[in-house]
Structure formats: structure tokens, C-alpha cells
Amino acid sequence: MRVQVAIVGGGPAGHLLGQLLHKAGIEAIVIERHSREYVLGRIRAGVLEQGTTDLLDEAGVGARMHHEGLLHGGISLDFGGTHHRIDLHHLTGGKQVMVYGQxxxxxxxMDARAAAGLATAYEAEQVSLHDFDGERPRVRYVQHGVAHEVECDFIAGCDGYHGVSRASVPASALQTFERIYPFGWLGMLTDTPPVSHELVYTNHARGFALCSMRSHTRSRYYLQCSLDDKVENWSDQAFWxxxxxxxxxxxAEQLQTGPSIEKSIAPLRSFVAEPMRFGRLFLAGDAAHIVPPTxxxxxxxxxxxVGYLGRALTEFYAGNEGGINAYSDTCLRRVWKAVRFSWWFTSLMHKFPDSGGFGEKIQAAELDYLIHSQAASTALAENYVGLPL
Structure with a gap:
């Protein structure tokens, strides 16, 4: 089989790239090692920046998002038992975020790709990448016992932190940066109305908490927990x-409780791999970087x-290689700003086991400054709604 672009990874990044390329008339295949049902069964985040919603509109898949998604013009930072609203809409000149589950x-x-009859290989095992340092890259995989080989012009590695794409790059060609945080997030999904109409981030002596939602009737709550904690240690009642x-x-008084749909613990880390291009292999999303969810x-x-990559590949097939040559540097400038913001916000809102009294006082001073300084509040708001693409 031959296509112009082989996309390894069938999560939101891989499928969004596939849809953007389809709109540009570029032929691609999406290769995913799990089933469609498995991918859709993963519980993930759901706060979308304006730039992301614009890309989904560009890809032609924004209708349901605009109908069912929840526009949010602010967030609440709670500490000392008091709410402090950050007015995202006012501070950023009218920008908002959209709550719509990943x-x-x-x-x-996925539905748009299937409706267009585009090539997707689910349950692809033994995926391997070859010759991406030359002009004829190939991807091999086994599906239902049958071996396949895809010849292509480019490979897009959208297969996450544990995927084969980054692992296929020689270690000598990569530089990685990592920060492991000394706690995790215990998350619970429940069919109960959200406790607040906007997201609530809480800094508390017992640890961080986040009140989020997926809809007017489905809530997602998080508690900071230790790295060695186990989900089975937490009954629904204990969580509430x-x-x-x-x-x-x-x-706390108006919180509505109910049975959990799902509970899980996620460790927190910051991770960046540089560069994000190796010959004709491009890394995107979690294959290249991880940020704490804060x-x-x-x-x-x-x-x-994938927005940058989609445009770069479209330009390439129109005769301009500038976009693909600048891809890694362009992405990394934005990535490091987001890594910085996520690290800062995590450091601000969580209880660190070794911070002591000095660290707690610094956190309190930072929070006090943040809510009383329009410049500081604006900086938070600008980063939260998303820096320009």
C-alpha cells in the first residue's frame, strides 16, 4: 500500500491530523494498535482552547462540539475557604475555553473518517518504522495475523508517550527533559451535576482538589494523592x-454525590523530547511531550x-518546504511555554511534601498577589485560554 502520509496513532491527535490532511487532499492512513472501542474507552481531559476548537472547525467536525460543549469565561481559584474568580473572558479580550470531553x-x-471511507487500521500489532532518514519511509504492522507494509512520503508519530515512534529514533539523536512530581491525581467520573458552573481549582492544606465537568449532568473530580496510593483504597464514600x-x-454543602462511573490514579510529570523531526518522521502530541493536567x-x-504539521505538509505538496523544515522549532517554542505554565500552576496549587512552612507561605503570597494584581491575573488567563498558534 502507498499513501502520502502514514499516521501512527489513532487518538485525537492522529485522527485530527488525518482529517486536516483529507481536507487538503492529501492521502493518509491512520494505524492504531488498539480497537476503536478501547481508544474511546480511555477517560481523558476536556478543556479546549480557542485554537483547538478552531482546528476542529477547520477539520469539519465542530458541529456537535458547538451544540453540546460548554463555553466557560472564567475559573475559580479557591484557597483559605474563599473563592477567587479569574475572569478569562474579560482579561483576554473576549476569549473563552470550551468544556467538551476528549x-x-x-x-x-473517528466518525468523520469512517463516513469519508478513509483508510484506518485498528488493532495493528508489531508496528515498526523504517527508513525515515531517507526518501522512502515505510511502516510495517500485523493486523489479524496478516502482515502489511505501507510506503509513504512522511510518517507522523502520534502514538503517545509509550508508542513506537519516539522509541524508533536513535537515542543519540534525542535530548529529553523531565520533571517527576511527588504526587498523583485520583480522579472520579460520576453522573451528578457539577458543584459549580465553572472549574474550581482548590489549594488546601490536605492537598489539591479540582472540580470539573463533562456536561450539565456529568462531573469529573480530582484529589491530589500520594504516588503509592491505590484506587482500591478509595471507596466512593471515602472520595466524597x-x-x-x-x-x-x-x-461542600451543595456537593451532590453518587456512584462513580470510573476511578483512576494518574502520576504527574513534565517531559519534552527534542527535536520533534527526524528526517521524514515527525513527532506530535504525547509522543514528544507530556504536561501535568493542571x-x-x-x-x-x-x-x-498537528495543526502546524498539517499546514506544513500542505505547503510541502504545493512546493514549499519551509513549514516542514521549521516544524520542530515552531512546535517547541509553544510547547515550552505550555510546559512552563503547567509547571507553575501545578507548583502553585499543590501541597509538596518537602516544602515546609516556608514553601506554604510562598504559595500563599503568590496566590494573594495573583488575585490582587491585574497583570498577574491576565498572565494566568492568557496562558489558560491558550497562547496564539
């Missing part, structure tokens, strides 16, 4: 009790990567 984004992209302890009194940047960074 699962739904992926479903919309601990969440109440960390929330401001008025929110700043809601993971999916949005992946979208901006």
Missing part, C-alpha cells in the same frame, strides 16, 4: 468525604502540533 472529540473525528474536606464550605494543556498541545 472522548467526544475523538468520536467525532475527602473532597468535602478540601472544598470551601459553601461548595493547566489543561495536553490535548491542546497535541492539537497545535
Amino acid at each position: 472522548t467526544e472529540v475523538t468520536r467525532d473525528l 468525604d475527602e473532597l468535602r474536606r478540601r472544598l470551601a464550605p459553601d461548595l 493547566g489543561a494543556k495536553g490535548l491542546n498541545l497535541a492539537a497545535s502540533d
Whole structure:
């Protein structure tokens, strides 16, 4: 089989790139090692920057998002038992974020690809990348016991942190940067109304908490927990009790509880691999970088990567190689700004085991300055809604 672009990874990044290339008349195949159902079963974030919603519109899959998504013009930073609203809309000149689950984004992209009859290989095993340092790259895989080889002009590695794409690059060609945080997030999804109409980030002596949502009737809550904690240690009742302890009194009183749909613990890390291009292999999304979820940047960074890559490949086939040559540097400038913001916001809102009294006082001073300085609040708002693409 021959295509212009082989996309390794069938999550939101890979499918968004596939749709953008399709709109540009570029032939691509999406190769995913799991089933469609498995990919859609993964519970992920759901706060979309304006740039991401614009890309989804460009890809022709924004209709359901605009109908069902929730526009948010602010967030609440809670500490000392008090709410402090950051007015994103006012501070950024009218920008907002959209709450729309990553699962739904992926479903919309998958459905559009299937409706267009485009090539997608799910349950592709033994995926391997070859000759991407030359002019005739290839991707091999086995599907349902049958071996396949795809010849292509370019390979897009959109297969995540543990995927084969980055692992195929010689270690000598990569430089990596990493920060492991000394805690995780215990998340619970539940069919209960959100406790607030906007996201609530809480800094508490017992640890960070986040009140988020997927819709008017489905909520997603998070608690900071230790890295050695286990989901089985947390009954639904224990989760709700601990969440109440960390929330401001008025929110704790109006919190509606119910059975969990899903509970999981995620470790937090910052990770960047440089560069993001190796010959005719391009890394995008989690294959190249990971951020802690505090700043809601993971999916949005992946979208901006494939937005840059889609435009660069479109330009290439029109005779201009400038975009593909600048791809890595262009992405990394935005990536490092998002990594910085996510690190800063994580450091601001979480309880660190070794910070002591001095660290706690510094956090309190930073929070106090943040809410009383329009310049500081504006900097947070600009980063939260997304820096320009």
C-alpha cells in the first residue's frame, strides 16, 4: 500500500491530523494498535482552547462540539475557604475555553473518517518504522495475523508517550527533559451535576482538589494523592468525604454525590523530547511531550502540533518546504511555554511534601498577589485560554 502520509496513532491527535490532511487532499492512513472501542474507552481531559476548537472547525467536525460543549469565561481559584474568580473572558479580550470531553472529540473525528471511507487500521500489532532518514519511509504492522507494509512520503508519530515512534529514533539523536512530581491525581467520573458552573481549582492544606465537568449532568473530580496510593483504597464514600474536606464550605454543602462511573490514579510529570523531526518522521502530541493536567494543556498541545504539521505538509505538496523544515522549532517554542505554565500552576496549587512552612507561605503570597494584581491575573488567563498558534 502507498499513501502520502502514514499516521501512527489513532487518538485525537492522529485522527485530527488525518482529517486536516483529507481536507487538503492529501492521502493518509491512520494505524492504531488498539480497537476503536478501547481508544474511546480511555477517560481523558476536556478543556479546549480557542485554537483547538478552531482546528476542529477547520477539520469539519465542530458541529456537535458547538451544540453540546460548554463555553466557560472564567475559573475559580479557591484557597483559605474563599473563592477567587479569574475572569478569562474579560482579561483576554473576549476569549473563552470550551468544556467538551476528549472522548467526544475523538468520536467525532473517528466518525468523520469512517463516513469519508478513509483508510484506518485498528488493532495493528508489531508496528515498526523504517527508513525515515531517507526518501522512502515505510511502516510495517500485523493486523489479524496478516502482515502489511505501507510506503509513504512522511510518517507522523502520534502514538503517545509509550508508542513506537519516539522509541524508533536513535537515542543519540534525542535530548529529553523531565520533571517527576511527588504526587498523583485520583480522579472520579460520576453522573451528578457539577458543584459549580465553572472549574474550581482548590489549594488546601490536605492537598489539591479540582472540580470539573463533562456536561450539565456529568462531573469529573480530582484529589491530589500520594504516588503509592491505590484506587482500591478509595471507596466512593471515602472520595466524597475527602473532597468535602478540601472544598470551601459553601461548595461542600451543595456537593451532590453518587456512584462513580470510573476511578483512576494518574502520576504527574513534565517531559519534552527534542527535536520533534527526524528526517521524514515527525513527532506530535504525547509522543514528544507530556504536561501535568493542571493547566489543561495536553490535548491542546497535541492539537497545535498537528495543526502546524498539517499546514506544513500542505505547503510541502504545493512546493514549499519551509513549514516542514521549521516544524520542530515552531512546535517547541509553544510547547515550552505550555510546559512552563503547567509547571507553575501545578507548583502553585499543590501541597509538596518537602516544602515546609516556608514553601506554604510562598504559595500563599503568590496566590494573594495573583488575585490582587491585574497583570498577574491576565498572565494566568492568557496562558489558560491558550497562547496564539
